[in-house]
Amino acid sequence: MALWNDTLSSKNKKYIMSLFSKHISKGQTKTMRAAHLDFIETRRNGIGFIDGMFGRHIIDCFTSAGCFNVGRGNSEIIAALCAALQKYDIGTNLLPSNSKKKFIKKLQAIAPGDCKGIIFASGGGDAIDCAIKLARGATGRKKIIAMKKAYHGHTGYSLSANGKDYYRHLFEPLDPHFAFVQFGDIEAVKQIAGIDTAAIILEPVQGEGGIFVGDDYYLKSLRTVCNQFGIMLIFDEIQTGFGRTGKLFASQHSGVVPDIMVLAKSISGGIFPNAVVMYRTTPLLNNYVKSNHDFHQSITGGSDLGCAVGSAVIDYMVKNRLWENAAKMGAIIIDGLLTIQHENPTIIKEIRGRGLMIGVEYTHEYMGALMADSLARHGIFAIYSGNQPQVMRFMVPITISEQEVQKMLSIVQKAIATMKLYLPLTKPLSKIPILSRLLDDIHIQITVFDIVRYCEDILGITKRNYSKEA
Numbered sequence: 001m002a003l004w005n006d007t008l009s010s011k012n013k014k015y016i017m018s019l020f021s022k023h024i025s026k027g028q029t030k031t032m033r034a035a036h037l038d039f040i041e042t043r044r045n046g047i048g049f050i051d052g053m054f055g056r057h058i059i060d061c062f063t064s065a066g067c068f069n070v071g072r073g074n075s076e077i078i079a080a081l082c083a084a085l086q087k088y089d090i091g092t093n094l095l096p097s098n099s100k101k102k103f104i105k106k107l108q109a110i111a112p113g114d115c116k117g118i119i120f121a122s123g124g125g126d127a128i129d130c131a132i133k134l135a136r137g138a139t140g141r142k143k144i145i146a147m148k149k150a151y152h153g154h155t156g157y158s159l160s161a162n163g164k165d166y167y168r169h170l171f172e173p174l175d176p177h178f179a180f181v182q183f184g185d186i187e188a189v190k191q192i193a194g195i196d197t198a199a200i201i202l203e204p205v206q207g208e209g210g211i212f213v214g215d216d217y218y219l220k221s222l223r224t225v226c227n228q229f230g231i232m233l234i235f236d237e238i239q240t241g242f243g244r245t246g247k248l249f250a251s252q253h254s255g256v257v258p259d260i261m262v263l264a265k266s267i268s269g270g271i272f273p274n275a276v277v278m279y280r281t282t283p284l285l286n287n288y289v290k291s292n293h294d295f296h297q298s299i300t301g302g303s304d305l306g307c308a309v310g311s312a313v314i315d316y317m318v319k320n321r322l323w324e325n326a327a328k329m330g331a332i333i334i335d336g337l338l339t340i341q342h343e344n345p346t347i348i349k350e351i352r353g354r355g356l357m358i359g360v361e362y363t364h365e366y367m368g369a370l371m372a373d374s375l376a377r378h379g380i381f382a383i384y385s386g387n388q389p390q391v392m393r394f395m396v397p398i399t400i401s402e403q404e405v406q407k408m409l410s411i412v413q414k415a416i417a418t419m420k421l422y423l424p425l426t427k428p429l430s431k432i433p434i435l436s437r438l439l440d441d442i443h444i445q446i447t448v449f450d451i452v453r454y455c456e457d458i459l460g461i462t463k464r465n466y467s468k469e470a
């Protein structure tokens with residue numbers, strides 16, 4: 001008996017989509033459908049998943065922005081969860097256990113420098129909140145310096161640390177003690193950092209902001225400023241951690257040890273959620289945590305199941321030295337993309353990134369949406385950056401093989417060819433400022449794509465060019 005039914009019946013597909021549209025988010029369902037991103041994930045496998053809409057394998061270049069570093073549905077991690085379920089439930093957050101002990105030891109063994117203190121959290125945003133509370137509590141200061149375009153989550157302090165109005169405006173006034181500077185601009189930091197500053201928070205490679213790599217000079221200079229004024233340096237490694245950039249943690253490229261490091265997403269191999277805040281075991285931070293042991297609490301963070309899975313993830317990463325694969329495959333992808341850029345200079349403006357955290361910047365903002373659509377038609381799930389729509393993120397699982405890289409690059413080439421079909425129409429429009437603004441408007445893009453999709457569906461020509469094999 002087949003365990004999986006990879007292609008859903010059309011009745012079931014329609015039902016799932018209408019259920020989502022009605023009860024989860026009409027806007028999201030419509031947006032995804034309009035751009036041919038209306039996949040229904042059935043079986044997850046290696047670097048992608050099977051789309052229940054058409055029963056085809058889709059390469060996952062989004063990976064929920066770095067959740068699936070060890071691959072989709074990794075069987076070793078699933079086996080670890082199954083074994084843990086024989087013994088454990090989530091456990092009691094106030095009590096120690098063998099599962100927690102093992103995970104703590106493994107995390108400490110791979111942690112950069114003396115960043116060995118651990119606080120559990122339930123997810124990325126919650127862990128960022130914890131990091132900011134820790135920095136404020138330990139220093140007794142309020143001011144936080146964060147980066148323009150940064151994305152740190154949708155919870156309390158993490159929302160305040162986001163550097164884009166798009167995420168903030170509905171909830172203003174947010175915490176007024178956050179000041180924002182341009183990512184990479186050390187002089188701007190020097191101008192506002194001082195003895196009133198509790199923390200500087202940043203992603204060592206800005207992800208949602210459009211894939212900007214913090215270079216060694218910048219990160220080292222931030223460390224110096226923090227040392228000078230007793231400021232806590234917080235690295236949000238939620239996307240960059242666990243091998244993504246070619247080292248286990250992105251901080252290891254520069255050798256800068258942050259005071260506080262935040263990990264989530266790939267910590268759980270995409271199998272069972274978990275998150276941690278790791279902090280340097282300095283007297284200041286140690287004493288604060290010791291005297292305020294319950295300053296951050298989570299029932300589900302650091303659960304026995306999450307810790308068992310986390311231990312398996314670390315074992316898998318270390319055994320396979322996955323960060324080295326990320327560095328090697330990342331270099332091949334960047335090379336391939338540079339060749340594609342060379343052939344298409346009017347479409348691709350810049351390729352940047354580190355390891356398998358790669359951004360492709362198109363020459364026009366509207367091309368982000370067009371490429372997401374073209375890639376989806378050909379079998380790649382990739383979306384553009386929330387804070388920089390003309391940058392598409394390629395964050396494929398870091399287990400990817402060279403053969404899969406070549407397949408992925410050939411799909412990108414095909415997708416560009418498909419996208420070019422639209423250009424005779426869009427290029428002249430983009431030269432007229434008012435029309436260019438309309439082209440870049442996400443609501444207009446959705447409406448236009450929606451009409452195209454509607455016509456395709458009516459005519460029965462919804463096109464899917466991607467291959468069948470997984």
Ligand SMILES: Cc1ncc(COP(=O)(O)O)c(C=O)c1O
Pocket residue numbers: 064065123124125126128151152153154203207208236237238239264265
């Ligand atoms: C860099 C970064 N920080 C924080 C978060 C928030 O994590 P979560 O969605 O688990 O709350 C994300 C999620 O996309 C992220 O990419």
